[in-house]
Amino acid sequence: MIPELGHFALIIAAVIALVQGTLPLLGAARRIPAFTALARPAAQGQLVFVAFAFSCLAWSFYSNDFTVLNVATNSNSQLPVHYRIAATWGSHEGSLLLWVLMLSVWMLAVSVFSGALPDDMVARILGVMGLVSLGFLSFLLFTSNPFERLLPGAADGRDLNPLLQDPGMVFHPPMLYMGYVGFSVAFAFAISALLDGRLDASWARWSRPWTTAAWMFLTIGIMLGSFWSYYELGWGGWWFWDPVENASFMPWLVGTALIHSLAVTEKRGAFKAWTVLLAILAFSLSLLGTFLVRSGVLTSVHAFATDPRRGVFILGFLAFVIGGSLALYAWRMGKVAPGARFELLSRESMLLANSVLLLVACGAVLLGTLYPLFLDALGLAKISVGPPYFDSVFLPLMAPAVLLAGVGPLIAWRKGDGAQAARRLRWAAMVALVFALFAPLAFGRWGALTAFGLLLGAWVIGGAITALVVRLKINPRINSAFAGMLLAHAGIGVFILAVTLVKSYETERDLRMAPGESVTLGGYTFRFDGVREVPGPNYRAARGTVVVTRDGAPVASLAPEKRIYRVQQNPMTEAAIDYGATRHVYVSLGESVGGGAWTVRIHIKPFVGWIWGGCILMALGGLLALSDRRYRGSARRAPATEDATAVRSAT
Amino acid sequence: MKRVLLPLAVFLLIVGFLAVGLNLDPREVPSPLIGKAAPAFELPVLGQDGRRFLPTEMRGKVWLLNVWASWCVSCRDEHPVLVELSKKDLLPILGLNYKDNGEDAQRWLKQFGNPYQLSAVDADGRIGIDYGVYGVPETYLIDADGVIRFKQIGPLTPAVLERKVLPMAAALKK
Numbered sequence: 001m002i003p004e005l006g007h008f009a010l011i012i013a014a015v016i017a018l019v020q021g022t023l024p025l026l027g028a029a030r031r032i033p034a035f036t037a038l039a040r041p042a043a044q045g046q047l048v049f050v051a052f053a054f055s056c057l058a059w060s061f062y063s064n065d066f067t068v069l070n071v072a073t074n075s076n077s078q079l080p081v082h083y084r085i086a087a088t089w090g091s092h093e094g095s096l097l098l099w100v101l102m103l104s105v106w107m108l109a110v111s112v113f114s115g116a117l118p119d120d121m122v123a124r125i126l127g128v129m130g131l132v133s134l135g136f137l138s139f140l141l142f143t144s145n146p147f148e149r150l151l152p153g154a155a156d157g158r159d160l161n162p163l164l165q166d167p168g169m170v171f172h173p174p175m176l177y178m179g180y181v182g183f184s185v186a187f188a189f190a191i192s193a194l195l196d197g198r199l200d201a202s203w204a205r206w207s208r209p210w211t212t213a214a215w216m217f218l219t220i221g222i223m224l225g226s227f228w229s230y231y232e233l234g235w236g237g238w239w240f241w242d243p244v245e246n247a248s249f250m251p252w253l254v255g256t257a258l259i260h261s262l263a264v265t266e267k268r269g270a271f272k273a274w275t276v277l278l279a280i281l282a283f284s285l286s287l288l289g290t291f292l293v294r295s296g297v298l299t300s301v302h303a304f305a306t307d308p309r310r311g312v313f314i315l316g317f318l319a320f321v322i323g324g325s326l327a328l329y330a331w332r333m334g335k336v337a338p339g340a341r342f343e344l345l346s347r348e349s350m351l352l353a354n355s356v357l358l359l360v361a362c363g364a365v366l367l368g369t370l371y372p373l374f375l376d377a378l379g380l381a382k383i384s385v386g387p388p389y390f391d392s393v394f395l396p397l398m399a400p401a402v403l404l405a406g407v408g409p410l411i412a413w414r415k416g417d418g419a420q421a422a423r424r425l426r427w428a429a430m431v432a433l434v435f436a437l438f439a440p441l442a443f444g445r446w447g448a449l450t451a452f453g454l455l456l457g458a459w460v461i462g463g464a465i466t467a468l469v470v471r472l473k474i475n476p477r478i479n480s481a482f483a484g485m486l487l488a489h490a491g492i493g494v495f496i497l498a499v500t501l502v503k504s505y506e507t508e509r510d511l512r513m514a515p516g517e518s519v520t521l522g523g524y525t526f527r528f529d530g531v532r533e534v535p536g537p538n539y540r541a542a543r544g545t546v547v548v549t550r551d552g553a554p555v556a557s558l559a560p561e562k563r564i565y566r567v568q569q570n571p572m573t574e575a576a577i578d579y580g581a582t583r584h585v586y587v588s589l590g591e592s593v594g595g596g597a598w599t600v601r602i603h604i605k606p607f608v609g610w611i612w613g614g615c616i617l618m619a620l621g622g623l624l625a626l627s628d629r630r631y632r633g634s635a636r637r638a639p640a641t642e643d644a645t646a647v648r649s650a651t
Numbered sequence: 652m653k654r655v656l657l658p659l660a661v662f663l664l665i666v667g668f669l670a671v672g673l674n675l676d677p678r679e680v681p682s683p684l685i686g687k688a689a690p691a692f693e694l695p696v697l698g699q700d701g702r703r704f705l706p707t708e709m710r711g712k713v714w715l716l717n718v719w720a721s722w723c724v725s726c727r728d729e730h731p732v733l734v735e736l737s738k739k740d741l742l743p744i745l746g747l748n749y750k751d752n753g754e755d756a757q758r759w760l761k762q763f764g765n766p767y768q769l770s771a772v773d774a775d776g777r778i779g780i781d782y783g784v785y786g787v788p789e790t791y792l793i794d795a796d797g798v799i800r801f802k803q804i805g806p807l808t809p810a811v812l813e814r815k816v817l818p819m820a821a822a823l824k825k
Contacts (some may be wrong), residue, residue, distance in 0.1 A: 277658060284662075297672040311673045319666050326659035334655050370668065377671040382680055 003068050006056025007147040013049035013100075014137040016042050020130030024123035028196065036119050039126040043107035046133060050104040054097055057146050058088045067153030070094060070146050074161035076567050078538035085169040086162045092294055092310075093146035095173055099290070100136050102174070102181040110185060117206060124184070124192035132184055135317045143310045159538065159567035176221030176248060178284035182214020183251060186258065187283035191325055194332045202597055204266035204275065209263060209626040211279070211345045215255045216622035222248050223615035234573035234588040236508065237605045238611060239389040243298040246369045247289030250362050254282040257358040258621075260351045268413060270339030270348055274355060280329060284322040285362070289316055295375055347417040350408040350555070357401040364393045382567030401495065402456045406463025410470065424470055428462025443505045443606070452603065453500025460493035481628035488621025495614030501607045508592070508604075514597040522604040524585060525549045530588070530596055540563040541574070544598060546587050548578060560589045560600075584608050682783055682802040687740040689791065689799050690781035694771040698757055704745075704771045706797060713823045715816070716791040717767070717807070718779065720751040722785035723787045729806035730763045736812065737766030742820050746770030749779050749787055756788045758788070770797055791818055 020042035027035025057070070061084050066072045074094070075087045089098040107129050114122045116162065140146065163169070189207040193199045227296045229237040239245060258278040264271045292298055295311030342348035368385045375381045406428065410421040436455035440446040471478055507522050515530035529545040541561040548555040557574035565572065575588040583606045590599030689706055696702040706716075715731060719726045734816075737744050746767035748756050753772065760770075773779055782791070785804075792801040801819055803811060 273655075281658075291669070295669075295673060297669060297675075314664065315669055315673065318669075319663075322662055323659065323666070326662055330653070330655040330659055334653060370665070373672045373675075374668055376675050377668050 002056050003060055003147040003149065004063070006053040006060075007145065009049040009053040009056065010097075010137060010141060010147075013046050013053065013104075014134060014141060014149040016046045016049065017130050017134035017137055018404040019196065020046065021134050021592075022130075023127075024130070025127035025195075028120040028123040028127070031120075032117075036123040039123040039130075040111040042130065043104075043111040046130075047104035047108045050097075050101050054088070054101045054142050057094060057097060058085055060147075061085055061088050064157070066155070066157055067149055067151060068146075069148045069150040071406055072150050072157045074152040074157065074160050076538060078159040078566070079157075079160055079165070080537050082170070083160055083165045084520055086164070086431065089173050089499055090160050090164050090169075091146075093144045095177075096136065096140050096144055097146050099177050099181060100133060100140065102177045103136065103184065104131050106178075106181055107133070107186055107578070108437050110188075120196065121192055121198070124195055125188040128188035128191045129184055132188075132321065135321065139310075139313055139317065148521050158569070159565060162539070162563065162565040162568065162570055162572045163232065165538075165565075166228065166232055168224055168232065172221060172224040172228055174221075175217055175224055179214050179216075179218025179221050179255075180248075180251065180289070182217055183255060183283040183286050184210040186279040187212065187325070190279035191328065194276060194325075194328050197332065199272050199276065201266050201269050204262050207279070207633075208259070208262050208266060209628075209631040211255070212259055212622050212626040215252070215259055216619045216626070218248070218252050218255060219615055219619045219622065222252060223612050223619070226610045226615075230608075231577055232577060233603075234575045236575075236586055236588075236601070236605070238608070241365075241368070241385075241387050243369050244289075244293050246365050246390075247285075247292050250365055250369075251285040251289065252361040253358050253365070254278055254285055257362075258282050261355050264348055264351050265339075268340050268342070268348060269350065270342065271355075272339060273333050274352075276333060277329060278355070278359075280322070280325045281359075284318075284325070285366075287314075287318050287321060289309055291315060292369075298369070327583050340414070342413070343415045345411065345415065345418050347408065347411050347413045350416075353404055354401055354408070357397055357404075357532060361394055361397040361401075364397060365390065368393070399452075399456060402460055402492065405492065406459045409463065409467035409485065409489070423578075425463065428459065428466045432458035432462050435560045443501070445505070447504060450500055453496060453504070457493045457495075457497035457500060460496065461490050462491045464493070479628055479630075480624045481630070484621045484623070484625025484628070486621070487624060488618045491614045491617030491619075491621055493614070494617055498607045498610035498614055502605050502611065506603060506605045506608070508602065510599065510601045512593055512597055514595065519602070521602055522583075523550055524555065524604065526587070526600075526602055528598070528600060531592070531598055534561070536563065538567070539563045539572075542589070542592070544576075544587075544589050544600070546576065546600070546602075548585055548587075556585065558585070558587045562588050562589050579609060581609065582607060679804055680783075680785065682799070682804075684783060684799045685802060687799060688795050690778070691798050692771070692781065694747075694773060694778060695750075697746070697753060697760075697770040697772050699769070702769075704769060706793070709743070709745070709793070710797055711795050712743060713792070713794050713820050714745060716745050716747055716786055716793060718747045718749050718782070718784050718789045718791075719770075720749045720787050721755040722751065725806050726788045727763065729788050729808075730766075732807055732809055733766040733811065734764040741817065743768050747778065747782075748772045748774045749784060750774065757766045790816075792819060792823075 020039065024039035024042070024545040025036040027034065027038070053318060055119045060068045060071050061075050062081070064071070064077050064084070070091055070093055074082055074091045079087065087094070089095045107126060110122070110125060110129070127437065171447055185209055189203065189210070193203050209516055225245070226238045227486035230236070258275065261271050261275040261278050265275045279406040291311070291314045295314060296470045297311065369388050371385050372383055375383055407421060407425065410424055432455055436451045440450050468486055471482065509519060509521050511519060513519065513528035515528060518525055520526070525548070529546045529547060531542045531544045532542045534543045541563040543559050543561045547562065549557060556579060560576040563572045563574060564570070573588050575586055578585040586603035586605060588601045592598050658714050661728060691706060693705050696704050710746055730814070744766050746769070748770045750773070790803040790807050791799050793798050800823060801816060803816070806814070
């Protein structure tokens, strides 16, 4: 009964979405207040029904209702309860329902926090989001119904993929989807502005906090995915340039360009066309990512099970949404007046360069991701594109962007003073250079690429500190937005330092160890104490014990495991990690090679935790930035722009 | 063309490729052995102790080598097609029993039928590596000179038989 109620709720939500996606847009265009007024209640109604449907599915998982096909395929009675609930979004259908739920939550947020916006603008924004929601709900109802029954019900389920039975995987999809879906708000703002022709600084000011929030969630979502893959998959790496990883990274790159471009549009009224295009692109890439992982078009460790019908549906939806918005862009944007002028050396030009570099980098990643498909479609070859391509293309593009990030905050709007900026930055430059030249020696080995990476990281952090000092001298009180920007930039610096150190100085040994044998690596001694069988709630594990000491003093006792989950009979490696601020000690089991001996893989990874620490700093910076006072309450007044000519847009 | 139309144009191009891509299988890897000599081997024969099989024994004949195993679920889908084919006596079908257990294999053949003249036993999969086997079942059409002419990845369907394998075999026999 409950699954049917959930199904029915989805149908009602779809009808509401249909209303929400048509009448308010019509009402805004034809000035019919009765229609415009429907937007907010419709959005709220959608959330009620989608949340109800989601709860029905979650309940089916919780109560082990194996007459629901989705539950039978993805759960099991021995699955611990928190994973049973997380299994709600562990499948294609369930994760799509999560997508729609997230969208409803964002729609509710827009309907509640948009008191300062004109009603017809809100109507357009929610109308566009309603259309997106309608698309996804239709997709669910027609091709991917999570409530499909399996009658007679299975005796027990096929269990959740063991890789997903992990806390990281519980949080990663919700965070990621909050990001993807959040870009639909920026997208809706952009489409709304294109539709009513009101593309001014106030539009940018209203868009900014929403976009920054989406960006923040996406940063955390990607960070969680990377961290999970590191500690769970046992290969010791944290980024593979897998198509699905790229599918999340591309919206992030464009989203980063977008938040920077919005800053310019808000403050100077410039880059309007660019900002609108980036907003459309960010969401388009989110949709494209959704398509790529569910259509079978690309091989990936991450892809969901495929069905050509689904692929066709999403592709059609993609073509409609993205094609339609780009067509609208082409039609309306040609008439918008250009913004205020700026010099070659100015904050605007720095941010423009940043946008261009990020967009080109995104294009390079997109090319690499789709290249196997292009060649196959043309019948030319079957190839795969991996880290060698991505690393060699991505790093040279990001390096100049990072260098600019250190300088940018110190260059004034419209006309920067290069000499003054150089003078202010000389300390940061010197410290960064000295650090880059000498720090590698502390690790025992100097390399040009290592030094360059350290230089970049130190430079960004130095630039941020310099900007802080300069600002404090002018005004002891700094606002959240400025602090957020500095923190996020510092986060990038930390990230770059961590990646450089790990890639340059990580050490690894892969060897056969018999019980009682010891091996040394990086100053640590590892003693293998054999493996014993340990049962788990829904698996049995071979658990090894590796005692780690340094100069005789105990450091950790690590317990890497090789698990066999009872239902799916998949073997799975659980790495054991000793987490430390300056290094991770990482041990995983290989295979049993007879006589109680096993192959063991040992890694020492210096500063690897700061890769994700840097991401957290970036996200915190985003949080600070969007909580700035000027986005609250005071947004009721249209902001005074620095350049009066900025508020000139064509209809 | 106006510059504002550029993003739309690029997008439509990508959509075109994605649409084509929906009909392709990115996991399918075409065999590099087409047109090359079938790798040589010498393997024991299932159910015939002491007998060894070499593919050179089949020189002068056009034949099918079908890679199968008792643990392979899709093989069950394909098997009736092979059994039917063997009854028509159009061309010899030989099996390569891949990474399997002899007892399980024999039991499987007894249960589902045996279309094979014989099955060579590749217990550790080494010969499979030589042939580029990555997904069982796979079927090779080998000509009278021992050259691989066609490889079917996945179950052999009646359609593929009618349209590709049998016409090719007929042409090769001349």
